Amino acid sequence: MYFCVQIFHTKMLDITKIRADFPILSQKVNGKPLVYFDNGATSQKPQIVIDAISKYYQEINANIHRGVHTLSQLATDAYEASRKKIQNHINAEFSHEVLFTSGTTHGINLVASGFASILKPGDEVVVSALEHHSNIVPWQMLCEKTGAILKVIPMNEKGELIMDAYDKLLSDQTKIVTVNHISNALGTINPIKYMIEKAHAVGAAILIDGAQAVPHLKPDVQDLDCDFYVFSGHKICGPTGTGILYGKESWLNKLPPYQGGGEMIKEVTFEKTTYADLPHKFEAGTPNIAGGIVLGTAIDYLNSIGFDNIQQQEKELLQYATEKLLEIEGLKIFGTSEQKTSVISFNIEGIHPYDIGMIVDKMGIAVRTGHHCAQPIMAHFCIPGTVRASFAFYNTKEEIDLMVEAVKKAKTMLS
Known part of the structure; x- marks a missing residue:
């Protein structure tokens, strides 16, 4: 019964239409289409706002x-x-x-x-x-x-x-x-x-x-x-x-x-x-x-979008990004609770997170690097910080593919 109720209330989001609501998402950064994965810091604003x-x-x-x-x-x-x-x-x-x-x-x-x-x-x-x-x-x-x-x-x-x-x-x-x-x-x-x-x-x-x-x-x-x-x-x-x-x-x-x-x-x-x-x-x-x-x-x-729909979209993005990033050798994700929302903090062995963030930015990918105003967490893991990709309902799997390729390129350049 619970499963049926969830299906009834959840609809397939038209992501293309939703993205059109956000003018900033259509711009380019460093000559590349903007991929905005810093939603944990601040979300983008729809035209209606x-x-x-x-x-x-x-x-x-x-x-x-x-x-x-x-x-x-x-x-x-x-x-x-x-x-x-x-x-x-x-x-x-x-x-x-x-x-x-x-x-x-x-x-x-x-x-x-x-x-x-x-x-x-x-x-x-x-x-x-x-x-x-x-x-x-x-x-x-x-x-x-x-x-x-x-x-x-x-x-x-x-x-x-x-x-x-x-x-x-x-x-x-x-x-x-x-x-x-x-x-x-x-x-x-x-x-x-x-x-x-x-x-x-x-x-x-x-x-x-x-x-x-x-x-x-x-x-x-x-x-x-x-x-x-x-x-x-x-x-x-x-x-x-x-x-x-x-x-x-x-x-x-x-x-x-x-x-x-x-x-x-x-x-x-x-x-x-x-x-x-x-x-x-x-x-x-x-x-x-x-x-x-x-x-x-x-x-x-x-x-108007619906939080059931937002959660479903972000759950799919989190699962997809986790699988794709873990294919990169030497990459470690911090924060692996089963009860988790659409945030991935990661490092690549031997590479400072700031360096990864700088390189992927040149490819239009906006991620957050550093301790994320949570230094005790970083001290617990004995790391200076992480690369954090945080996804919103207006993000796509295609954008995740672009980020993964950018991270791979950064790894090659920095290794």
């Missing part, structure tokens, strides 16, 4: 929430409609649990800053060995400020978190667990529902970094029962400088404001300031209005 940005500035550009004039009301309505779209997309209970941010990093720092008023010396913060620096450094800073202790969930050689070790780390002293949904460096999909249940069992809050997950799936925050979920707009075909922090109403009411200024106040006197209700309590100053509105446009676009 690009047009929506222009449309905002041409037709309803005004500050929001503060004006009675028509343009201000139109801009406010569009901004709040986008918030509602995002609420529905992630299945938040209330729209005021959806906060606009400048990105994942902003959302994590907002929560970490708030916990400075909660933690005391000896309390514990649990992170994982798979984290991006953005989900390590704010918690280190928090621990330095409060005297709390940072504890780390270890990983195995497949790039998976060790759940037995996680269970043993948790205690009554654990106040917050913070872990990514999907590793940006390895593509590992973490068992976050299990981790959320275990954190709650000891009375701890849990934050999920969904930056690398939301391009591939729709998180249901009520089903997950996470306390916080953060992600960036630019990785889901939206504008840069946009992001979302979902927080349970109870937690957002408990945390103090992250910044002070306009919009986030109820009343200001020189003797005392009272703060606005959610979500405005955490949205000080003039926001990225165009970005917030157009983030809703990007989510509409992805939903």
Whole structure:
């Protein structure tokens, strides 16, 4: 029955038509057709998103929430409609649990800053060995400020978190667990529902970094029962400088404001300031209005394609690329979990990843090289970094063939 349901909801994507939605994909780089495999860093933008940005500035550009004039009301309505779209997309209970941010990093720092008023010396913060620096450094800073202790969930050689070790780390002293949904460096999909249940069992809050997950799936925050979920707009075909922090109403009411200024106040006197209700309590100053509105446009676009279809396309690309790359002698893939999304990190024995990246770029292939802001992962494997190819639904097997040939050529030149 489950198999039949999946077939019913999944359709064959017209990749040629989809690629036509993305003007940048038709250009050439170094005289070669662009092959864009750096989607883990940022996704490309469809024409409908690009047009929506222009449309905002041409037709309803005004500050929001503060004006009675028509343009201000139109801009406010569009901004709040986008918030509602995002609420529905992630299945938040209330729209005021959806906060606009400048990105994942902003959302994590907002929560970490708030916990400075909660933690005391000896309390514990649990992170994982798979984290991006953005989900390590704010918690280190928090621990330095409060005297709390940072504890780390270890990983195995497949790039998976060790759940037995996680269970043993948790205690009554654990106040917050913070872990990514999907590793940006390895593509590992973490068992976050299990981790959320275990954190709650000891009375701890849990934050999920969904930056690398939301391009591939729709998180249901009520089903997950996470306390916080953060992600960036630019990785889901939206504008840069946009992001979302979902927080349970109870937690957002408990945390103090992250910044002070306009919009986030109820009343200001020189003797005392009272703060606005959610979500405005955490949205000080003039926001990225165009970005917030157009983030809703990007989510509409992805939903029109369908996340079942996106997952199927990316699964096929991952399997195909893995098979083709492993045919190259001396090539090793880092991150081999069965629960994995469309990211391949690899090295070729005796060759620095940066050199491979430089050569394949000359052939129009855009991949990421380095430690991917995940230096503890690279330290675990005793490597300086990797070549990372990250695929999106608009990529093709033909592009993978071009990348594989470019990597082979780089190997020949550098050996």
